[in-house]
Each structure stands twice: as C-alpha cells, then as structure tokens.
Amino acid sequence: MTPSSPLFRFLPSRLLPALLVLALLLPLPLAAQESTPVIGARVLQEAWSDPLEALGTLRADESVTLSATVTDTVVEVNFRDGQVVEAGELLVRLQDAEQQAQLRVAQALRDERRAAVERLAQLQSRNLAPRADVEDARARLRQVEAEIQGLEARLTNYRVRAPFDGVVGFRNISVGSLVTPGTELVTLDKVDVMKLDFSVPEVFLAILAPGLPLTAHSVAFPDERFDGVVESVGSRVDPVSRSVTVRAELDNPELRLRPGMLMEVVVQRSPREAVVVPESVLIPSGDRQFVLVIDEADDNRVERREVKVGERRTGQAEIVEGLSGGELLVAHGVQRVREGDQVQLLGIADDTTSVSEILAAAREERG
Template identity: 85%
Template sequence: MTPSSSRLTPRLLAALLVLLLATLLSSPPAAAQERTPVIGARATLAPWSDPLEALGTLRADESVTLSATVTDIVAEVNFRDGQVVEAGQLLIRLEDAEQQAQLRAAQALRDERRATVDRLAQLQSRNLAPRADVEDARARLRQVEAEIQGLEARLRNYRLRAPFDGVVGFRNISLGSLVTPGTELVTLDKVDVMKLDFSVPEVFLALLEPGLPLTARSVAFPDERFEGHVESVGSRVDPVSRSVSVRAELANPERRLRPGMLMEVIVQRSPREAVVVPESVLVPSGDRQYVLVIDEDDQNRVERREVKVGERRTGQVEILEGIEAEELLVAHGVQRVQPRDQVTLLGVADADTSVPEILEASRGERD
C-alpha cells in the first residue's frame, strides 16, 4: 500500500458512512413501503325491504262532475279555471227568481196558518172552538210546511256547491247559457291525496297487506320519489292475467300529481333493519362471497371474511351473516390487498364523501 492510498482510506470510509446514513434516514421503513392505499366503507344498519315493481295509474281521492238537474239560465259563475275551492262554496247559480217567489208565497201562507192555529188553540182552551177545527188548522199548517221544504229542496238544484275541498277544472259555460238536466257544468277533484291503482302477479298475494310502504316515480318528475302506502288489496284475482289489483295512497300536498298519470311503483315488501354495504366491497370466489375487513385496532390489518348475501339494490347489498354494523371494509383497492396485509386508509366513502373527493384530497396531500 502506498503512503498516498493509506491517507485516503479513512476519508473514503467516512464519506461512505455518511452516504449510507443519509440513505437509511431518507428511505421509509420496509413495512411502510409495502402498505397498499385503499378507500374504505362502513357497514351500516339501514331500513331494507324486498322491492316489488309495477306500473300504476293515479286517480283523485275524490272526483265528481257537477251537472244540471233542471232547465234554466246560468246566472252566476263563481270560479276560475283550476281554482282551489272549499266544501260548500257556491260555484254556479241558475236563474231562480220564479222559485224564490213561490217560496216567499208559501212562507206567507205558513205564517197565516200558524196564526190561525194559535188563535183557535186559545179559543179551544176556553171551550169557545171545537177541537176538530184546531186539528184541521194544524194539518193545513203541516201541509204548507211540507210545501216549503219541497220548494227549498228544488231551489238547491239551482245552486251548485262544492261537495268537498278540491280543484275545479276548466270553465266551459258562460253567463246566460241555457242548461238542461244532464249538462256537465264543472269537474271537481280532491288531489291533496291521490289513489294509485296497479296490478301485481298473484304469486305475491300472500306478501301484500294494507300498510306496506311504497315509492312511486313519474316521468314528469324524474328526480323525485313520492312516498305512500298500500291502502287495500283487491278481493279477486283476474282469471286471464292472473294478477290482483292493489290500491295505494300517495300524499300530494303541493298538488303536482294529477289524475291519469302513469307511475312506476316499487312496493317495499318485508320491511326490516339490515346490515348494508356497498356492492364494491364484495370479493366473489366461486359461489361464495367475501369481504376484506380492516381492523382499526391492529394498525389497519386486513382480514378476509366470508359473508352471506341477501337482496341487492343498485350499488348496495344486504348482508345476512358475516359482519356487523359499523365494521370498516375495503371498498376500493380490493384486488391489490391480501389477507393479513396492513393498508393505508385514504378515506371512508359515505353519503357525505365520494370516492373522487377522497382521491382529490389524497393527491393534494402528496403534492
């Protein structure tokens, strides 16, 4: 060894040692390098049911077409197209001057006969009038009172009032129009509650009962779901279609639903509380289903667990056995994780936090 090389050896060793320490300090531990980033999802306890789909038609809770029962001229029209009216509100009045005059004459005759009865009753109490005269006067009074009741009943035919709260249809008559018995004057529908009629196959008859919840959707309001319940189930099965008719009720406080609309119906059969997970957590293997459970108390170590799957919805699955509510599962990244691996949890996807938001936040932290 030359003198120059012996002097350089300590310096070279020191440089190599410094370089090795810097490399060790700057490199993450091997375990950290092996951790796979994943996005998790929690199993939740949520309302669940077995959906039964059908098509139905809406009907008003109450519906009537008011028609004329007498022949006369329209004297008043007290509504506008589509107006909301109350029960008892006067909608149309027909000309009734002649009938009013007949009523006034009968009322005057009643007053006269009532006075006669009172006068004869006083005389009879003093034995100054026969009892038979008093009875005859009372009979004539009852006769005129009956005539008044008949006139008042006929007068009601000249006034068309709303039989219930509702919405009137188009006004198709004008003042001065001559109407005859049977002439349709106005329609009235009670639409704050709607009836929904639909049919289901008879195979589901045993599962149908009043009170079952349901949701309905219309193409007119594609982003909305209308809640209701089964009101009654038909007493007969159609021998041709082998289906049974079902009637449901839907609340319609804003009166947006209209009679005659076609509705897509989903009846919630067998309502229950169930453990629900996103469909993305399932790992199929043959005819079995597994999930990857993240043990938060063991440094996010993953456990592979078999589960029993129930009904499915779009993007969601009912779990009958295998996991409990609130357990944390691998939802995205399942193909890169093995049992007993420790993972890096980027976030938990739920109703308030989406997968793109979690990925964007994770990318921002790395930058």
C-alpha cells in the first residue's frame, strides 16, 4: 500500500501519517533461504578414565644367571644364542666321569649289602643267625644307600638345566672350557609376561590400586600399544623424590619386549562410563561452554545448549552435564549456524566415516 493507492483518497488526512509508519514496520516477504550445510557428530557413551603418565622400565617375569658350582671342564653345550628353552632342559654338562665311577662303586656295594641282608634274614628266620647280625647288615645297607643319594645329588651340579621356561642369552662358553664355582654360564629370562616398574608422585597414592588398567608404548614399536594392569604398589615412598614405585604386568606372547626397555606408561585411573563428544563441537564463551544440538524430530533445527565439560583427552571431551548419549551435534560448520536455524546434514563423522569422505560424497552428489 502506497500514498498513491486509491485507498488513501478515501481516508481522512489525519490518519495518513500513522498508516505510513505502520506500513514501514510491517516485514517484507523474504525469499526462501537455503539450509546451512553442516557435518554432525553423535554424543557417545563410552569407557573413560583420567590418564596418569609416567616412564617405566621393563623387567623379565623371572630372570636368573646360571653359574657353575663345581670346578671341571665343559663337555656339552646344548643351546644357541636367544633360544627358547623349556623347564628341565639340559643346557650345559660338565665332565663327571669320576663322579659317575664313584656312583657305580657305591651301587655295586649296595647290591652286595642288600644280598647279605636277604641271606641273614633267611637264616635268622630259621634261628641260624642272631638278630643283631641282621640289624647290623641293614644299617650298613642304609649307609651305602645314603652315600648313593649324596653322589646323585652332587652329580646334578655337573648338569645345568633350565629352572623355568624362557629365553637364553648369549653363549660365552665352549666345550673344553674350564669353569669354577661362580663362573657365569648363561642367562635365562622368562619374558612371555613382563614386569613394568615405574614411579608416580605420592599425591596419587590414594587412587593407585591393583587392577587399574594401563597402556604402555615403546619407541621401538611406535605404532603399537601394550595393555596391562597394575599388580602392586610399593610399600615405601622415596623421601627424596616423594614418589612411589608401581609394578604392572604386560603380556608379551610374541616375545618382542625385552628386559631393560624404557616404556611410556599411561595409567587409566578412575575408570567410568562417560558422555563423550569431539572437541570440535564445543563453543567457548568466557568460562562457559556451549554446543549446537540438532533436533532431528524438528526438521534438523538447531538448539544452542550450555554444557559442563569434565576431563579432556586428544580430540575428545567428557560432558558431565547437559547432554545424553545418542544426541546429534553440529561438529563442522559451527560458525555459520545460529540457534533456531534449520541445517542440511551432509553426514555424521565417526570412527568409520571421516570428514573428508563426507565432503567428497557431497561434492559428487552436487555433480
């Protein structure tokens, strides 16, 4: 309606200024606006924990250096460098010919005295030999049997066997080498399970307990993660560093981890179920945080909602208040969207679909 409209000719002149102001205030028709394209992300509910980082050193589950206990020469070496051996397997044998001869002499004497006991026992049963002679013969038999046991025990010192399953170290002895008590023959480590010792500040002592899960990384295997659990917490706090030693266990079925390796440890303390979102959905405003929630039931209309953020980790944030699992948020395109806008959802980014894949699919669809 304009001043030249026929309607104005029939209105009193005193009403014309008010009608002009009213016409200016009335909104003009707006052209249909296109929905803003965005990429969404689902609110997840998953396992969460507060990481505690430390450096640790690996130790073998069992470790021993096998040494000689007698003086003699090596006559047999039955292992190779780095060989996996079983408990009881013979590794090194020393010259024991003299001890074997002494054992055979004692065994022959045992057979002789056993026969004497049997003869005297028969005679005594017919009252042809005194009972005292039989008892003396039996005592002499027990004596020689004890000597045989001693010789057999000493013979074990000439055979070095693996006390447990494990991996032997380098072979530094050869056949013919003369060894003496204390001479190191070979090392043996049980490494299918590794002990990981690391220190943490005493302020975390209250939350450390056996069973806490952890992960460990090594520069030798940068793309791999080794999972384990805390087995025990040290009984003493170092008065200088004010730290406590923690021991964990890592499975090592492929025997790639070695004693002495440096490991980066992340203890998963306070494990819990948490509401988790990508950090890209957060909109900071002063000391407050907001997100844009897409209402799928209302034609993808956007609601701006304040949330309370808990702990953070790389690329993710814990939401302790304001969201529930399964809700859909604006993850990319946040700066172009306002509350109440209707958005065009190009896709939902997750572990199986990346942002670049969603954008590529959208470009292809547009041709």
